[in-house]
Amino acid sequence: MNLLRFALRRLLFAVLVLASVLTITFVLSHLIPGNVLQAWLGRSAAQFPNLAAAYAQKYHLTDSIPVQYFYYLVNMLQGNLGISPSRGFIPVGQVISETLPFTLQIVFFSFIFSLAMGLLLGILAARYYRSPADNAIRLFYLGGYSSPPYFIAVILLIVFSFYLGILPSGGAYDVSLTTPSIITGLPILDSLLEGNLAYFQSAMVHVLLPSFSLALASFGIITRVARSSLLEVMQTDYIRAARAKGLSEGAVFFRHALPNASVSLITISSLIVTFLITGTIFVESVFAYPGMGQFVVTALAGLDYPGVLATTLVFAVVIVATNFVADVLYAYVDPQIRLG
Amino acid sequence: MASLLEVSDLTVNYNSRGSQLKALNSVTLSVKSEEFLAVVGESGCGKTTLGLSIIGLLPPGSAWFSSGSIAYKGVDLASLRPKEMRNYRGSEIAMIFQEPLTSLNPLRTVGFQLVEAIKLRKSRRHKADVEAGARSRPLPGRPSMPSFGRARIPDDVAEEVEAMLSLVRIADAKDVVSRYPFELSGGMRQRAMIAMALAQQPALLIADEPTTALDVTTQAQVLKLMKEIKDKLGTTIILVTHDLAVASQVADRVIVMYAGRIVEDAGVFELFSKPLHPYTQGLLSCIPKGDRKGSELSPIPGSLPDLRFDVNACRFQPRCKYAMKVCSERVPPLFEVDEGHKVACFLHGE
């Protein structure tokens, strides 16, 4: 089957890209000033020589470069990402497994908001092409995607938290509540599965502002693409032919125009996810949301090289995976690729 | 035979890049039931606009009726509201287009698009029955909502799908319905388009250059198919083409258009044996003929007029070798020279 072959080819490509990224992070970790151990342990390296020696052995830091590279790959694949000086020398892998779920929650909800808002406004703008509504929508999304996510976050914080007082100003959940046990690893989903509704409600309320900030900063791209591809599709011969059949405008739109215009949104969606996951670096710090984005900021400030390199890798994995899904989805939707 | 369609004094204005032009200029014609009419002219003469006007698919906003009427079975289509006009599209008047590849939705199977038309007919018939107070029949299933992938043909229409496809001489119906447009040849696509157009059993089929994008052999097959359909189903056909040779093969009557106006209207034999308008004569001499060896093709000198400027004169006069003084003073009306043979030229009237 062609789709399968296509998917396998893209998968191979994704693996190659990730291998290159791994190599790059390895090279970068050797370009950092001083030796690796110093970067990891800072002054503690001199204070606790035994500890340093133990780490050096565990991560093969004193071997030759090719050997180090081999163990680097092995360690990465096993989730041993080094230790984080900015988080009290706990393993980076642990920091990431604690923070990534929160970040993924923001990415998920902001993606939903962004897509819903972007698509809706795109449809409206195309429907009322060149009317005041079209112009108003354009102004709205122009403001959105021209603003840094943290600026939007600050505005929302002032309006909804301080001025209106309807949404919490920070954190991921009410800390007085019992946290759900780990089922999928995503707290919001786990609390729902467990029936811990108090936590679920609190977590949802806390995720709204950060996700909405990112959605406001990103929906413009979707609106723009949805609008232009709808306008383009509505001009095609097959829409005219569908009208000639006597289909109602609603049927023409929902059965032919919208599905065909949506195809171009698949590629855009993977761009949006990239934008959203990097955007968490900013909005999490504004809302003190305990995700990976905030870890990146503290790691950068604390010259936490293993932390920064490991998060880079995680970003790359998420993005490569998203691109892979988008590619396959695109191929699935377009019969020319699926069957050709 | 009664006339099915009466277009009278129809003028259509186009807005193109800030300037207005008359794509159709007081066009009057009538089409009899079960007639095969060909409308012939160069590109830009208004023949496609005529087709789109009848089916009510002029590009909204940039084209509009400025005068005249289109009476179909006694109802003026030009004055209908969009929603009312929709009831005529597909079920009464159908249209097929020049480029079958782009006229089919590339992401839907041929089956999906054909079933869509068949179901539309069923739901319309159901509605009509209910309105007429007839015993309520079960409502036919709604066309399935968007689903990508090979469409399965619902059982209740499978027979009809096969019948429609065999009508347009597609033998391997089961295979073709699950195909995407890009998987079919140009001829197959145009056959599928015709099947979709006929699915609701329209009385009038408008075919806008249906064979232009096809190779010569396929062209002949599709033309033959259209003729067959007319004979078998009694469908009235208006064939819009730039090619007099194509028209001569299938049409009963030919209307020649030039610069938004009708210049000649005659039975097909009459027109070819006795072309009266200098423009028609010019067009005929452009057709290469195997039997007239040695005779040269003589293209008509000059080019199409600029329609942005409305003139009170014969539009063809600047290119006409017989031009007289009167030709630049007035627009020639259609003179009925013989019975059923009209021509807009001062050589043949007044």
Next chain:
Amino acid sequence: MGSRLRQVASLLRSNREAALGAVIVLAFAVTSLVVEAGILLNLQVVPYSPIQQNVGPLLASPSLAHPFGTDSLGRDLFSRIIYAMPNDVAVGYVVVASALAVGSVLGSFAGIYGGIADELLMRFTDVFFALPVLVLAMVIALLLGSGVTNMMIVLAIVWWPPYARLARGEALKVAHQNYIEAARLSGLKARKLIFEHVIPNISGTLLVYATLDIGTVILTYSGLAYVGLAVRYPYPDWGLMVSDYNAYVLSAPWLPLFPGLMISLGVIGFSLLGDGIKETMEKR
């Protein structure tokens, strides 16, 4: 080039949005030049020193004396914002210019000559596309150290791949036009061919992309500044100001709002201008 300027002039006359964009872009550029000139000549062009404390009351709300208010150390916010303008503007222009230079040369070479060079370039840019530029820039910034100049270098390193892709695509389009083929067959040196024939022909598309892109560079730079990689204390920078003043969002909300607004305004300016130019290009 003259005809291009004339096109832009007629665009600005006919398209009000593009004209507004041009006004913003121009205002930012002129202000930045004045500020830079002031620094070079040791003249103070802003009302107050951007780093001097207690020029007014602490956390004063906007007034005539301090149009944007003062911060917690009594520094004048308006002066700090104007003083910081050249950072964002310069980074925007420099990074896009370097990406334009590197990308158009590499891309048109790959597009015209194809082969292994082309394949390598494409695979290399593939890897770049898998990493968000911001994250990549952060990693490199960590190695190079912070500072505005270093951020320019960092962004220049990561910014060229889309330009190379675009230039390659455009070069492929012109590669088979007669004059290019003729020039190639006549044995014209690669350097001459690319600089004298290919790049002039693809520059229009690239320049439009670049105009729209300056805003994106400013946004990304402001992100690097926000996490503290661009400017050292006590000097001001818009992104860093939003980050620092976050703490005063309740007591003095104008503090994070004004610098953030300036970033948005600058980016909107380039978007409006770029969109206008793009529309005119597409119409032709």
